[in-house]
Amino acid sequence: KILDENSPENYVRVESYSNEIRIYINILSYELKCDEGKKYTYIDVPGLDYYYVPGNPIVPYKRFYVLVPANTVNVSISLQPIIVKRLEIEEPLEKALPLQPAYLEKNIGANMLQDVYENIVWPGNLCESFSEQWLGPYKLIPLSVYPIQYYEGNLTLKIVHVMRITLNIISGDVVESEARRPETSVVNKFLKAIALNTGATKIYY
Numbered sequence: 288k289i290l291d292e293n294s295p296e297n298y299v300r301v302e303s304y305s306n307e308i309r310i311y312i313n314i315l316s317y318e319l320k321c322d323e324g325k326k327y328t329y330i331d332v333p334g335l336d337y338y339y340v341p342g343n344p345i346v347p348y349k350r351f352y353v354l355v356p357a358n359t360v361n362v363s364i365s366l367q368p369i370i371v372k373r374l375e376i377e378e379p380l381e382k383a384l385p386l387q388p389a390y391l392e393k394n395i396g397a398n399m400l401q402d403v404y405e406n407i408v409w410p411g412n413l414c415e416s417f418s419e420q421w422l423g424p425y426k427l428i429p430l431s432v433y434p435i436q437y438y439e440g441n442l443t444l445k446i447v448h449v450m451r452i453t454l455n456i457i458s459g460d461v462v463e464s465e466a467r468r469p470e471t472s473v474v475n476k477f478l479k480a481i482a483l484n485t486g487a488t489k490i491y492y
Contacts, residue, residue, distance in 0.1 A: 288300075290334025290335065290349070293333060294316040294333035294334060296313065296315040297314055297315060297316050297332065297334045297335075299312050299351070299483060300313075301483045301487075303354075303486070303490055303491075304490075305456075305490065306456045306457075307453060307456060308355070308453070308454040308456070308484065309452070309453050310353070310430075310452040310453075310454070310483065311449070311451050312449070312450050314332060314434045314435075314447070314449075315448055316333055317332045317446070318330075318331045318332075319374075321378055325381070326379075327379060327380065327381040328378045328379065330380070330435060330444070331347075332347040332434070335434075336348060336349060339383040342382060343382060343409050344379070344409050344439065345380060345383055346380065346409065346410065346433060346435050346436075347433075347435055348431055348432060348434075349431070349432050349434075350429060350431050351429070351430045351431075351432065351483050352420070352427040352429055352482050352483065353428045353430060354426070354427055354482045354483070354484050354487050354491065355419075355426050355427070355428055355454070355491065356426070356458060356491040356492075357424060357425070357426050357461050357492065358458045358460060359419070359428075359457070360458065360459035361456075362416065362428055364414065364416050364452065364454055366453075367451045367453075368413070368449075368450050369447075369449040369450060370447070372446045374446060375441070375442060375443050375444075376443070377442070379439065407438070407439065407440060408437070408438055409436065409437050410433040410436060412433065413432065413434065413436070413450065414430060414431070414433070414450075415430070415433075416429065417429040417430075417431070421468060422474055422478055423468050423469055423471065423474035424470050424474075424492065425474070425482075427482060428454065430452070432452070434446065
């Protein structure tokens with residue numbers, strides 16, 4: 288799957304097996320831009336969105352949805368960086384605006400906020416998984432991928448150009464109510480639009 292039509296070198300390849308899914312993510316095209324007026328560096332990666340967390344540097348990321356068998360009860364995830372590059376930048380990354388004081392919890396102290404705003408490495412993980420989601424009879428695992436990490440202390444970017452994410456699937460019994468979820472043309476159309484491995488329906492369903 289190509290992430291951006293104008294940058295075919297940024298793509299995702301998926302291999303689906305009965306108990307394992309391998310995802311290869313290639314990020315080979317990107318551009319660094321410097322706003323001299325504000326003195327910030329911006330990273331533009333075709334096909335990726337921006338990850339905004341109040342008070343933290345703005346970095347590229349992508350949310351993916353991976354199709355797994357309906358009887359999946361647990362998924363363990365491992366990640367292996369294959370091609371990594373470190374790059375020093377002249378200006379820091381811009382930070383997302385912090386929460387306004389009126390919206391902060393009263394029990395959050397200044398020291399705690401300072402710890403949040405001054406992460407040594409951001410984001411802390413290259414990949415993060417979330418709770419399963421259902422689309423008709425199909426079970427999906429959401430994944431957020433952060434191929435660029437920022438070391439604020441020395442203005443360095445760690446760019447993972449190629450990575451492999453492996454999902455190990457543990458199966459169990461299908462709950463009857465879940466097995467009866469309807470499959471419609473709208474569901475199938477939406478599945479093709481968001482799932483990385485729609486071809487796996489022939490294996491899992």
